[in-house]
Amino acid sequence: xxxxxxxxxxxxxxxxxxxxxxxxxxxxxxxxxxxxxxxxxxxxxxxxxxxxxxxxxxxxxxxxxxxxxxxxxxxxxxxxxxxxxxxxxxxxxxxxxxxxxxxxxxxxxxxxxxxxxxxxxxxxxxxxxxxxxxxxxxxxxxxxxxxxxxxxxxxxxxxxxxxxxxxxxxxxxxxxxxxxxxxxxxxxxxxxxxxxxxxxxxxxxxxxxxxxxxxxxxxxxxxxxxxxxxxxxxxxxxxxxxxxxxxxxxxxxxxxxxxxxxxxxxxxxxxxxxxxxxxxxxxxxxxxxxxxxxxxxxxxxxxxxxxxxxxxxxxxxxxxxxxxxxxxxxxxxxxxxxxxxxxxxxxxxxxxxxxxxxxxxxxxxxxxxxxxxxxxxxxxxxxxxxxxxxxxxxxxxxxxxxxx
Numbered sequence: 001x002x003x004x005x006x007x008x009x010x011x012x013x014x015x016x017x018x019x020x021x022x023x024x025x026x027x028x029x030x031x032x033x034x035x036x037x038x039x040x041x042x043x044x045x046x047x048x049x050x051x052x053x054x055x056x057x058x059x060x061x062x063x064x065x066x067x068x069x070x071x072x073x074x075x076x077x078x079x080x081x082x083x084x085x086x087x088x089x090x091x092x093x094x095x096x097x098x099x100x101x102x103x104x105x106x107x108x109x110x111x112x113x114x115x116x117x118x119x120x121x122x123x124x125x126x127x128x129x130x131x132x133x134x135x136x137x138x139x140x141x142x143x144x145x146x147x148x149x150x151x152x153x154x155x156x157x158x159x160x161x162x163x164x165x166x167x168x169x170x171x172x173x174x175x176x177x178x179x180x181x182x183x184x185x186x187x188x189x190x191x192x193x194x195x196x197x198x199x200x201x202x203x204x205x206x207x208x209x210x211x212x213x214x215x216x217x218x219x220x221x222x223x224x225x226x227x228x229x230x231x232x233x234x235x236x237x238x239x240x241x242x243x244x245x246x247x248x249x250x251x252x253x254x255x256x257x258x259x260x261x262x263x264x265x266x267x268x269x270x271x272x273x274x275x276x277x278x279x280x281x282x283x284x285x286x287x288x289x290x291x292x293x294x295x296x297x298x299x300x301x302x303x304x305x306x307x308x309x310x311x312x313x314x315x316x317x318x319x320x321x322x323x324x325x326x327x328x329x330x331x332x333x334x335x336x337x338x339x340x341x342x343x344x345x346x347x348x349x350x351x352x353x354x355x356x357x358x359x360x361x362x363x364x365x366x367x368x369x370x371x372x373x374x375x376x377x378x379x380x381x382x383x384x385x386x387x388x389x390x391x392x393x394x395x396x397x398x399x400x401x402x403x404x
Contacts, residue, residue, distance in 0.1 A: 002118060002151065002202040005108035005232045006088040006192050010142070010401040011171070011183075016042060016081055018173035021181065021396040024145055025049050026212075030060060042081055044398035046072040047144060048136075061132060066139040073140050084403065090186035090195060091400065092164055093236050097179045097393040102242040103161050105195065106183070106400050108232025109149060109205060111221035114214055119149070120204050120378035123211045123386070124334075133216030143217060143234040143402040146395050147210030150371065153239035157198050160191060171399070179393045183400075205237060206378050209391050220404075234402040236395055240371045246344030247281075247366040248387040250319070251354050253338040255361050256328045260292055263362070266327045271298035279348035281367040285315060290351055291362040311377055315367055316385045334386045341387035344368065 012020040019040055025048035028036070034052040037043035046053055050069035051060045058065060076082045091106035113119050137143055169182035186192060207214055217233035224230040255263055267273055267289065277288050277297020285305050287298040300318055311317050324330040330339050340360065342350055351363035369388050377384055 001200040002205045003110040003113055004090070004105065004196060004199045004237070005110070006090050006186075006196075007108050007229065007232065007402060008085040008088050009091060009106065010077070010082050010084045010403055011091075012082055012398055013080065014171045017171045017181075017399070018175070020044050020076070020081060021173075021175070021398045022048065023177075023394055024397055027394060042076070044076075044144070047076070047140070048397050061135075066135050069136065070139050073142070073144070082398070082401070085185075087187070090192060092161060092184045092186060093395075093399060094165060094169070094182045094184075095179055095393045095395075096182075097244070100244050100393075102238050102244065102393075103165060104149075104236040104238040105157075105161075105186075106146070106236050107195075108229075108402060109147070109214075109235045109237070111218050111226070111231055111233055113205075114218050114233065115222075117381070118204055119214065120206050120375075121211055121214075122207065122374055122378045122382065122384045122388075124383055125211050125215045129212045130215045130219065133212050134219050137216055137220050137404070141404050143213070143404070145210070145213050145397050146234045146236045146400060147214045147217075148208045148391060148395055149205045149210075149235045149237040150208045150240045150243055150375075151199070151202055151205050151237060152375070153241045154198055154202070157195065158239065160194060164191070175396065177393075181396055181399065199237075204379070205235075206240075206375050208238075208243065208374070208389070209394075210235075224404075229402060229404040232402070234400065236400075240375065243371050244392050245368045245371060245374075246390045246392055247368045248316070248390045249342040249344060249348075249351055249363060249365050250324075250387075251340045251342055251351055251360040251363040252324075252328055252330070253340075253360055258327075263291070263327070264296070267296070267298065267323070270304055270322045271300055273298060279351075279365050281365060284367055284370070285318075286367055287315065287319065288348070288365040289362065290348075290355055290365070293356065295365075310380060311382045311384060314369060314373060314377075314384065314388065316369065316388045319364060319366075320385055343390040345390065345392050 019042040022044045033045045033049040037045040051065045094103045172182045174180045221230045274297030277295045285300045289296045330336045354360045
């Protein structure tokens with residue numbers, strides 16, 4: 001069963017939400033965060049990336065940085081910018097980006113179920129990134145970045161969500177990037193009990209984004225032995241059929257000592273190659289390759305992609321195993337300094353810019369990994385290659401926080 005737990009969320013004053021709520025800490029650099037927060041004392045980046053309020057060059061993992069985050073967090077609470085709900089409840093959180101809309105349930109998931117793999121993972125985590133999030137949670141005594149979960153869509157849950165979101169939202173603003181963020185409280189005891197019961201029928205929840213945040217919450221749960229609110233971790237849970245998955249593209253620093261002609265010949269052994277290809281692939285097993293100011297269309301040959309299943313059948317796996325390792329000598333993309341991963345939200349124009357600048361030698365434009373693939377691999381206990389999925393839109397920090 002999958003446990004969802006109502007909680008008394010810490011939320012922004014609706015009139016100030018547009019100024020407070022910010023993109024997650026891990027999708028921008030410190031320099032970018034400083035520019036974004038300039039002139040806005042209420043920006044939550046002063047909590048999630050507090051180094052922006054300290055002298056340039058400050059070690060982002062120093063005690064001073066975490067303490068500054070706590071100071072800024074406490075001030076937002078003391079000034080009434082962030083307010084705690086009067087009782088435990090759920091919330092619904094809708095995001096609209098262009099023609100795409102998705103509505104998730106804001107709840108606590110169970111740290112114990114995370115450790116027992118009822119909340120399923122599909123990526124490995126890095127200890128240094130886990131350590132950072134643990135220190136952030138412990139210093140603030142709060143979880144401020146929600147984990148992005150998904151579940152196999154349930155019609156009955158969809159029906160209740162549709163009914164509640166037909167009313168006026170409590171928080172409603174459009175962020176500078178054009179994404180609209182709206183939320184509704186789910187305070188009725190009958191609705192809360194219904195949602196708890198419906199989620200309890202599900203065999204699992206799946207992490208879409210936020211592996212380090214959930215791992216950190218699990219570690220805090222263990223160290224605190226579940227005391228206080230540490231038994232749950234902050235999540236927004238979306239039905240799988242509303243998820244918007246974009247490609248996670250690759251750019252390579254060099255050609256591994258090969259000529260451009262040799263690279264094209266090597267690609268021809270793995271792919272059916274088309275001149276003047278579309279930069280945006282339109283189906284699984286199709287890619288595009290940019291080099292020397294030109295796009296080539298690529299489609300894995302049947303003898304390369306056929307007969308494979310699970311992780312091995314993913315385009316990101318096929319590219320790594322058939323091209324990046326043997327042709328470019330990139331054996332471990334997690335640690336290699338010769339590969340950059342570029343979120344699909346930045347478009348193929350970003351790949352062209354990177355290569356045309358001379359900083360990168362070539363780039364691959366990918367077709368997005370499917371949600372069904374992600375969930376089936378997680379069910380098998382598999383670990384997907386790094387940077388297999390890019391989800392948009394991103395959840396805004398400070399829309400909801402969980403005070404432990």
